[in-house]
Amino acid sequence: MKRLFYYTALCLVVVAGSSCSKIDNYPAPSDTINGSTIDEVTGATVQTEVGGGGTRVELLETSYSSNPVPIYFQSMQDGTFNNTKVFGATYKVSVQGPFVPLIQTDSIGNVLTDSSKTIVLKNTATLNFKVQPFLRVEWVGKPVFNADSTVTVQVKITRGTNNPNYQQPITDVNLYVCNTKYDANNNYDPRYSTLTSYSGTSGNSVLGQTITITTVGGALPAQDVFFRVGARINAGLDEYNYSTPVGLTYP
Amino acid sequence: MKKYKYILLTILILGTTACRKLDIPPKNIIQDPDVFSTSAGIQAYMARLYSELPIEDFRYSPQRGLNFFWIISPTPATTGEALSRDQTSSMQENFGGWSWDIWGGSYTVIHDCDYFIQTLPSYASNFTTAQVNAWLGEAYFVRGMTYFGLVKRFGGVPIVNKTLNYVVGTSTDELKIPRSSEQAVWDQVASDFDFAIANLPPVNADEADGSRANKYVAAAFESRAMLYAGSIAKYNTTTLFDANHNELCGIPASLANGYFQKSYNAAVMLDGVYSLYLSAWSATDKNAQYQNFVNLFSDASSKESVFVREYQYPNSVHGYDAYNVPRQLIGPNGYSSEVNPTLNFVEMFDGIPKNADGTIQNLNSSGQYNLYTNTMDLFANAEPRLRATVILPGDVFKTQNIEIRRGIYTGSASGGINPLLPAGSRSQYPTANLVTSSTASQTPYALPGGALMNPAGLSGIFTGDQTCAISGFSIRKWLNPNLPTSQVLENNETQTWIEMRYAEVLLNRAEAAYELYTAGQAGTTNYQQDAFDDINQIRSRAGATLLSNAGGMTIDSIRIERRKELAFENKTYWDLKRWRTFAKEQNGTIYRILMPFYSSQAGKYFFDARTDERNDVYTYDPRWYYEQIPQGAISKSTNLVQNPGY
Numbered sequence: 001m002k003r004l005f006y007y008t009a010l011c012l013v014v015v016a017g018s019s020c021s022k023i024d025n026y027p028a029p030s031d032t033i034n035g036s037t038i039d040e041v042t043g044a045t046v047q048t049e050v051g052g053g054g055t056r057v058e059l060l061e062t063s064y065s066s067n068p069v070p071i072y073f074q075s076m077q078d079g080t081f082n083n084t085k086v087f088g089a090t091y092k093v094s095v096q097g098p099f100v101p102l103i104q105t106d107s108i109g110n111v112l113t114d115s116s117k118t119i120v121l122k123n124t125a126t127l128n129f130k131v132q133p134f135l136r137v138e139w140v141g142k143p144v145f146n147a148d149s150t151v152t153v154q155v156k157i158t159r160g161t162n163n164p165n166y167q168q169p170i171t172d173v174n175l176y177v178c179n180t181k182y183d184a185n186n187n188y189d190p191r192y193s194t195l196t197s198y199s200g201t202s203g204n205s206v207l208g209q210t211i212t213i214t215t216v217g218g219a220l221p222a223q224d225v226f227f228r229v230g231a232r233i234n235a236g237l238d239e240y241n242y243s244t245p246v247g248l249t250y251p
Numbered sequence: 252m253k254k255y256k257y258i259l260l261t262i263l264i265l266g267t268t269a270c271r272k273l274d275i276p277p278k279n280i281i282q283d284p285d286v287f288s289t290s291a292g293i294q295a296y297m298a299r300l301y302s303e304l305p306i307e308d309f310r311y312s313p314q315r316g317l318n319f320f321w322i323i324s325p326t327p328a329t330t331g332e333a334l335s336r337d338q339t340s341s342m343q344e345n346f347g348g349w350s351w352d353i354w355g356g357s358y359t360v361i362h363d364c365d366y367f368i369q370t371l372p373s374y375a376s377n378f379t380t381a382q383v384n385a386w387l388g389e390a391y392f393v394r395g396m397t398y399f400g401l402v403k404r405f406g407g408v409p410i411v412n413k414t415l416n417y418v419v420g421t422s423t424d425e426l427k428i429p430r431s432s433e434q435a436v437w438d439q440v441a442s443d444f445d446f447a448i449a450n451l452p453p454v455n456a457d458e459a460d461g462s463r464a465n466k467y468v469a470a471a472f473e474s475r476a477m478l479y480a481g482s483i484a485k486y487n488t489t490t491l492f493d494a495n496h497n498e499l500c501g502i503p504a505s506l507a508n509g510y511f512q513k514s515y516n517a518a519v520m521l522d523g524v525y526s527l528y529l530s531a532w533s534a535t536d537k538n539a540q541y542q543n544f545v546n547l548f549s550d551a552s553s554k555e556s557v558f559v560r561e562y563q564y565p566n567s568v569h570g571y572d573a574y575n576v577p578r579q580l581i582g583p584n585g586y587s588s589e590v591n592p593t594l595n596f597v598e599m600f601d602g603i604p605k606n607a608d609g610t611i612q613n614l615n616s617s618g619q620y621n622l623y624t625n626t627m628d629l630f631a632n633a634e635p636r637l638r639a640t641v642i643l644p645g646d647v648f649k650t651q652n653i654e655i656r657r658g659i660y661t662g663s664a665s666g667g668i669n670p671l672l673p674a675g676s677r678s679q680y681p682t683a684n685l686v687t688s689s690t691a692s693q694t695p696y697a698l699p700g701g702a703l704m705n706p707a708g709l710s711g712i713f714t715g716d717q718t719c720a721i722s723g724f725s726i727r728k729w730l731n732p733n734l735p736t737s738q739v740l741e742n743n744e745t746q747t748w749i750e751m752r753y754a755e756v757l758l759n760r761a762e763a764a765y766e767l768y769t770a771g772q773a774g775t776t777n778y779q780q781d782a783f784d785d786i787n788q789i790r791s792r793a794g795a796t797l798l799s800n801a802g803g804m805t806i807d808s809i810r811i812e813r814r815k816e817l818a819f820e821n822k823t824y825w826d827l828k829r830w831r832t833f834a835k836e837q838n839g840t841i842y843r844i845l846m847p848f849y850s851s852q853a854g855k856y857f858f859d860a861r862t863d864e865r866n867d868v869y870t871y872d873p874r875w876y877y878e879q880i881p882q883g884a885i886s887k888s889t890n891l892v893q894n895p896g897y
Contacts, residue, residue: 052896053872067494069889096896109492172838185839190868191677195839217677234488237896238834238873 033057033119034082035127037075037095039136039160045079046133047242048097049184049230054239055097057081062118063090077182077245092118098232098239099131100161132161135170135231137243140210143227145251149219151177154212155229155243168233170203172196172240175213176228177220181245183228191217222250287374293386294457296367300393301463301560302567303360305353305400307821308560308748309569309729313344316351320742322574325590330823331842331869332814333590333726336717339867341837343875344404347883353404354884357397358411364394365414381452388450392464392472395443399476402436403825404878406491406500406894410439429890432497434506437480441513444473448517453524460551461559467521468558471751474518474759481510481766482829489876491895499892500877508770511763515778518760521557525753527792528555537635540794544639548729548749558751562744569748570741572734577642577653577725578691578718579709582739588710590819591722592641594843594860599815600637601795603630611845613858619667620857626655626847629858635794640818642725644708644847649732654708655720657846657859658687659696664853671848677841677862685848689715698851712846722863723845728819754789755822758813761785765809779804786812828876837871 037046037055048054055075061068075081075097094102094116102115119125140154153175159167174195176188192215198206213229226247230240276282286292302318307326311317314324328335329342346353367390375383401408409428417426431439447469455463484507491500502510528547533539547553562568573582574589581587594611597603604612613629615621623629626645633643642648644655660668662684671680680687686696688707695703711719731746761782768778783801789812790797798804810830814823827833841862849856874896885891 065889067889069885070893105492107490109490109496109498174839185870190839190841190866193839197835197838216675218673237489 029085029087031086031088031121032082032084032124033059033086033091033093033121033127034080034084034124035129036080037097037099037129037131038079039133040130041132041160042136046097046099046131047079047137047244048075048077049186049240049242050074050077050182051186053186053237054184055079055081055095057083058094058096058116059086060092061087061089062092077184086121088121088123090118090120092116093127095129095131097131098135098236098241099133100163100166101236102129102131104165132163132166133241134160134166134233134235135241136160137229137231137241139229139243139246143246143248145248146214150215151220151225151227151248152212152214153227153229154210156208156210157206157231158208160241166233166235168235169201170198170206170231171234171238172198173203173206173211173213173231174229174240175215176230177215178226178228179223181226181247183226183245184242185230185240192220220250224249283370284374287370288377290378290382290457293371296363297386297389297457297463300360300363300367300390303356303363304393304396304560305357305360306396306560306748306750307824308750309562309571309744309746311821313342313824314338315349316345316353317356319349319351320568320570322570323586323589325574326821326824327590327592327726327819330827331593331836331840332596332818332823333592334722334842334844334863334867335589335591336721337589339865341833341869341871343872343878346878346881352881353401354881357401360397361394361411362414364390364397365412368394369414382456384450385452385456388447388466388469389464391443392447392451392469395440395447395469395476396472398436398443399440399472399479402433402440403479403828405880406877407431407433407436407497409888409891410436412439427888427890429493430497430499430892433483433500434498434502437476437483437502437510440476440480441473444469444476444517448473448520460561461556462561464558467524468751470517470520471557471756471759474514474756474763475751477510477514477517478759478763479825479829481507481514481763482831484510485766486829486831487876488831489873489895491877491892493892500894508767508772511766511770512772514759514763515767518756518763521753521756525557525756526554527753527757527788528553529792532792534791537794540635540792541638544636544793545727545732547752549731549746551747553752555753556747556749556751557753557756558749560748560750562747564743564745567745568742569744569746571729571746572731572739572744573741575726575730576736576739577648577710577720579651579654580649580736580739581718582736584739584741586718586741588719588721588725590726591720592724592726592818593722593863594724594845596814596818597637597641597724597845598843599811600634602633602637610843611858611860613845613860614670615667617667619669620859622664622668622850622853622855622857624855626856626858628856636815638727640726640728640815642727644720644723644845648727648730649736653710653725655710655712655723655725655847656706656708656856657712657723657848658685659698659704659706660684660848660850660852660857661686662850662852664850664855668850668853668857671859672861677866679864687714689713691716691719696851698854700854704849704851708847717865721844721865722842723847723858726819749820754792754816757785757789758809758816762806762809762813765804765806769806782809789816831876833871833876834873837869840869841866842869 056072059071073083104112136158138156143151143153176183177192178188194216226245228245229243232240312322312324324338327333328338407430410431451466455465484502531543574586578587606612630643642653686706693705713719764778765782779801787797846859877894879897
């Protein structure tokens, strides 16, 4: 009986040791696609939010199939992107976000313009997409601490495109308050952030003006905070255009 | 030796004669003739089809999907109708979570319908023509419902109207059916319902209690589906085309009126066949109107119930009461108060003192709290339908006063009581002059007269335990007032779910008529007047103030009426989606609550209206108007194009 056991054990050891001799030795993806989304007028990167609600890069691997399932990765908050784990192949690359789409279609789906880029990826490809953001949100001066420990900011919002299809009225202008710089519509402190919605065309009155927004909810807590202003129009997936995040030290 | 020859001979004989017929249908598998030859077999087939109908009933939540028992992230807590301990933000439906296979599951049902439709005619000689037509009508009805369930989530989906027979070893390309245009799928829904209307009898011959379809059931759902399609055509702004210019998401706006017209026509078919429930109603008695609206959800003889889903212990059960009774009537499972109506919802109703901006009037002209002897005094003239939908603080349920109190205010009341917080503040309540309780085990507070009072009500609000009326209200609709507390258990309840009631048909009709009117469509019908009459029928039954003239009506009057009437019936979620107003309503939104306090000095109650103390923010992402097609489905069938933004 004992002998049978040992034989069985020996067999198992042999089987276990000899199976899986063929390891999956296809090299891991190691090529890099990086770059940025740039406002074609100002040359600055287009600010966005982290996570699913912001700018993302679309890869269509055309060397494998003429009708590939797209691969996506998200841009960073400052409008740059970097993916170091991509297989070398031929890709059609474009970006999607709060700007005039690179691929524009008419009302029945015909492609009118297509500014996506086709690359044969080997090692590293750096791609800078020049785009027209729906809106530009720029700081006017710095945020100011008031006597009652609220904060007042000033910004100017202008249109980033003359494209007649993207002149919808502004629907929201929001001042976001957050304790990290990842301050956006998906991450803010609702107690102090000031959200303003506009209906109809009333939102257009803020265009080109220096607008002043003050935090709500009384005194800010005694800690460092970041401020960011986001604005959007009802176009595409209604994503926000943002100012840069600005940190403020509690006085 | 001779012996062996005989043995051999015997074996050979046995070998040739035995098992003459080996290739017979397995006896342990039910074959088509077993099912399709008798009406009992058909009934079994139908039972399966109906059990898989994708309707959002007592066993549905966006978090856990269809036909799941555990409903602690309830649908109303995603729409702003209510707040819940376990649902704290906007959400899209969670396909793939909790083994919810919306895609594969729906196509299984469609396959079952297709198979039935293809197979039944070969067995038609066993039945009368009327039976065969009616059953085919039911199969078309179920298929139409299933396509409806898909298209309202995904837009255009593959249309598969025959069973696919895959031969092992052949190419699978033929199985990879691409998505049709959204318009084509809505038209498929309409044509399936039209077939059902044409072939079903006015009363279902197998089950006449509304749990199986008849002609009018199909018409009622057609009115719902076509209203949905018309709304998409009119209000949707997201579009997606495939390489062949099929519009997978979105419908040309020019088609809106056609769909609204279909919706209207289908709704009118029920005129005179079904009616609003008025058994206990009285034009002059608000209490009777309240009781009538309560009874509507439990009276099996109601002529308002068009289509229902029935439950039966122990085979098919739910736990609605267990999750939703007020805290003081908590059942043995320890759940309660999952649905707490928001103040935003309550403020839609008539009969409450309101400020000019429509918010509840809880302050007097000098900005101090109004004081009340009882918490129900504020709601003395509330619309009866509100009381039947929401348990207001201090109202009676199961012979108990449902006690909802945030705390005892011990500060001076001699010069009136000023608001505890500045208007609009989202901060915590100050702790000074306020006695509260963190849990349901309370330490009574001695009032100035010596009497003892618990800081919080029996049903809340507790600061450290959200299993209570966190909004200041508790849900009333659907609760069974006769269920003993010991029986308030999960998987133990069997109230009938009314998926379609005549009130919705009237509301569909009103909305379709009003959309046609605003689009300048004038037929023989005065659409504006029609919508006005429909809405006033609903309002009259509800005990609400009637609209005074048709000209003063807007599309919002109709929508708000719909939201009040169909609240907590898992309909508002889909209405906000098809109106494309979800993202506007839930745009950094914190819902409002109404907190009753007792002033120990004044010996009276006051109410504080504020935003949700938890500061839960609701933001609906517009891409959710079209749900994400499950990645598993795309991996299997790479011709499927993903919806925008995923």
